[in-house]
Amino acid sequence: MIRVGVDVGGTFTDLVLEAVDAAGGQRVYTHKVPSTAADQSVGVVQGVVELCRIAGVDPGQVDALFHGTTVATNIVIERNGAEVGMITTKGFRDILHMGRHKRPHNFSLQFDVPWQSAPLIKRRNRIAVSERILPPDGRIETKLDEAEVERAAELFAERKLDAVVIGFLFSFLNNEHELRAKEIVQRVMPDAFVCASSEVVNTIREYERFSSAAMNAYIGPRTARYLDNLQRRLGEAGVNAYVRMMQSNGGVSTVEQASRNPVGLLLSGPAGGVIGGRWTGEACGQNEIITIDIGGTSADISVIRGGDLTIKNPRDTEVAHLPVLVPMIDIDAIGAGGGSIAYVDSGGAFRVGPRSAGAEPGPACYGKGGEEPTVTDAQVVLGRLDPEHFLGGGLKIDPALSERAIRERLAEPLGLSVRDAALGVLKIVNNNMALAIASNSVAKGIDPRGYSLMAFGGAGPLHGVALGEMIWAKNVISPLHPGITAAMGLLVTEPRYEFTQSALTILEGQNDNAFAAVGGIFDRLRAEAAAQLAADGIAPGDQTFTRIAECRYVGQGFELRVEVPDGPFTADTAREVQQRFFAIHRTEYGHAFEDQPVQMVTLRVIGTSKSETLRLPALPKGGRNNPSEAALYARPTTFDDGQTLPTPRFDRMKLRAEDTITGPAVVVQQNSTTIVPPGFTATVMKLGDLVISRSRAEA
Known part of the structure; x- marks a missing residue:
């Protein structure tokens, strides 16, 4: 295999x-x-x-x-998706424009409303047709006018639109009209990307549902x-x-x-890193982890609690400030990475990012025409990245180009030495990342002092200890292969499909028929998940299912995810769901109102299957300190406190389990470099991961 x-x-x-x-x-x-x-x-x-x-x-x-x-x-992000048309219910053409009448910045006079200033679907391409479905049972009040749908599709074809989305009111209760309109559009526009909102997210809230479907159509043709x-x-x-x-x-x-x-x-890229971070944490015996994946362009931050991934609340699932009601791992991203460009702005301020040099032309040291200094150039100037070990020697870099870029673009304009300018680059970018970590942890009630900071991505271990100190993490983990942790995470994940149906049900005072209806919805969603897993070639015995109810207090605007016990949905099940909701509400907000009625809003079934998992061999036991067998050479290296010290390099692939590296030291490998500053010790774990903490004399 x-x-x-x-x-x-x-x-x-x-x-x-x-x-x-x-x-x-x-x-x-x-x-x-x-x-x-x-x-x-x-x-x-x-x-x-x-x-x-x-x-x-x-x-x-x-x-x-x-x-x-x-x-x-x-x-x-680049706003270069498809030209999309929309067919919607008469009278609701401007739902995507109005949104929820929220101001992104309440007290700003120059605020931008992205769903109005840069809409995914232009107003002229949103056409309303006659049809109406009514709550609470999805009965048809006004039959779909198929001729109007056909005329709209012909107009879209004439305008040469790439994609069409069908979004009708209350289609989560009855999607008959949406599916019929989709058939008509596909007949008229056989080459277009066509989707119905009920097929993308079959849930209540027309603005969020329409926005999600519009996003699906906007990215659909190019992604396909x-x-x-x-x-x-x-x-x-x-x-x-x-x-x-x-x-x-x-x-x-x-x-x-x-x-x-x-x-x-939409979060496909950074999700693998969080999965890989959880897997690495298990190997190190750590299940409370803050992950930060620092690549060339961005830094992606997430929190793993008790070994479980954190899934965003539906109210927070958005991309580029547009709501997208699909389940997402809770990941925050900022423009900070090895390629982030450092510059002096028009006001004379020293800034780093979010603009990035990317892969082309890349940092100045790449010698590909880049002239602006980057975070990577600062690391090179400070002696933390050695030319002969950059990407295992697979990519040649020129330190002279880094020195020139920082001197001409930063040091001379700011009246600093090249060394101080380079240190300033790292101080600014580290502060940006530390603030982002705090907003993803402290601001959400998480105390980083009880968490390990796992820094990966090609640039992660270069910043890991500095960030760990800034957020007071208990220690810092550098995975065995930091630069490819996200790729490794792909090999430890499993198929996962989620099927939803909104079904507003108050958990108290319902009769058996109401609970039976809820159970029937769960059964249908499970059957859909099983069919999708079977289509992937997964045998029924290997399929597993989790039932979720998104619950809120009656009158609240948003929900929390609550796992529903297996078996028939009965009054006892409802009481258990209610108690679980109280517990989650208490965890999230610090309180719960147990005398208030709870309402289920959306039901969800998650179908998964255990997959083959990546297995790494355990390292032979070493137990050595600063092993000479792994030592390479020593070079002057400047650390965050401004000290320049002769610093030994160690070949990570020659380290053994229980070896320790006492700082100052630099651990090199093909896909990343790990900094162990003075006063810190790195301990090699059984699979080769490094756990870095303050030396005992320093603690």
């Missing part, structure tokens, strides 16, 4: 290959190639072919490929083309493996499902 994980970042594409032979012997190989922004599939296939060559296997021997991508996210290109290029390279796509909820789906509902890929 040969499996490959591929994670595409803004600067590099990271790959890992696991080969398990018939006798159970296992080999793991890693690789990194520059990302190809114009078409990510070029870099993906190039990396897969090169990695197969490194591993000594034929591309045709690869059985499975798991892929995390930023294609969908980039389309939204990317997936088609990927499969075609893989085939041309001789890779015939089945492909699975990482989703925003931390599971994987088929290419076909991702092409139909690409909205599930």
Whole structure:
């Protein structure tokens, strides 16, 4: 069995290959190639072919490929998606414009409303037709005028629109009209991407449902083309493996499902890193973790509590300030990474990011034409990145170019030495990241002092200890392969599909018929999840299901996710759900009103299956301190306190379990570099992960 994980970042594409032979012997190989922004599939296939060559296997021997991508996210951020048309209920043409009448910034006179200033669907391409479905039972009040739908589709075809979304009022109760309108549009526009809101998110709240469906259509054509290109290029390279796509909820789906509902890929890129972080934490005996994935362009932050991923509340699931009602791992991203550009703004202020040099031209030291200094250039100037070990020597860098960029663009304009300017770059970017970590932890009631900070991504371990000190984390973890942790996370995830249905039900005072109706909805959703898993080739015995009720107090505006016990939904089940809701509300907000009635709003069934998991061999025991067998050489290195010290380098691949590295030290490897400052000690764990904490004399 040969499996490959591929994670595409803004600067590099990271790959890992696991080969398990018939006798159970296992080999793991890693690789990194520059990302190809114009078409990510070029870099993906190039990396897969090169990695197969490194591993000594034929591309045709690869059985499975798991892929995390930023294609969908980039389309939204760059606002270069499809020209979309919308057919909606008469009288509700402007739902996408009005939203919920919220001001993004209540006290700003110059605030921007993104759903109005940069709408996914232009008003002239939103056409209302006669139809009406009424609550609470979804009865048809006004029959769909199919001729109006056909005329709208003909107009869209004349305008050469790429995609069409159908969004009718109360379609979550009865989607008959939406599905019929979709049939008509597909007949008139056979080459267009067409979706119905009830197929994207079958839930209450028309603005959020319409927005989610609009997002799906906006990113649909380009995402589908990317997936088609990927499969075609893989085939041309001789890779015939089945492909699975990482989703925003931390599971994987088929290419076909991702092409139909690409909205599930919006956090595909960073999700793999959080999964890999949880898996690494388990190997280190840590289940309370703050993860930060620092790549070339961005830093992605998430929290793992008790070994469980944190899923965003529905009120917070948005992309580019637009609501998207799909389940997402709670990840915050900021523009801070190795490629973040440092500059002096028009007011004379020293700033770093969010603009990035990316892969092309990249930091100045790459020698590809970049002249602006970046965070990576600051690391080079301070002696923390050695030219001969950058990407294992696979990418040549020129320290002189870094020094010149920082001197000309920062040091001279600010009247600083080159060293102080470089230290300033790191101080600013670290503060930006520490503030973002605090907003994702402290601001949500999490005390970082009880958590390990896991810093990964190519640049993560360069900043890990500094960030850990700033947020008072109990220790810092540098995974065995920091630069490809997200790719490794792809190999430890499982298929995951979520099916929803809104069904407003108060948990108190209901009769058996009402509870039976709830049970019937759960049964239907489970059947849909089972059918999707079966379509992926997963046997019924390997399928597992979790039932979720999104609950709120009667009169509240938003819900919390509550797991529902298995079995028939009865009055006893309702009471248990209510008690679980109180407990979650108390955890989230510090209080619960147990005398108030609770209402279920949306029912959800999550279908999963256990997959093959990545297995790394345990290292032989070492127990050495600063082992000479792993020592390379020493060079002057400047640390955050301004000290420049002769600092030994250690080859990470030669370290053994229970070895310790006492700072100051730099641990080098092919895909990342780990800084161990003075006063800190790194301990090698059983699989090779490093846990860095203050030395006892310093603690």
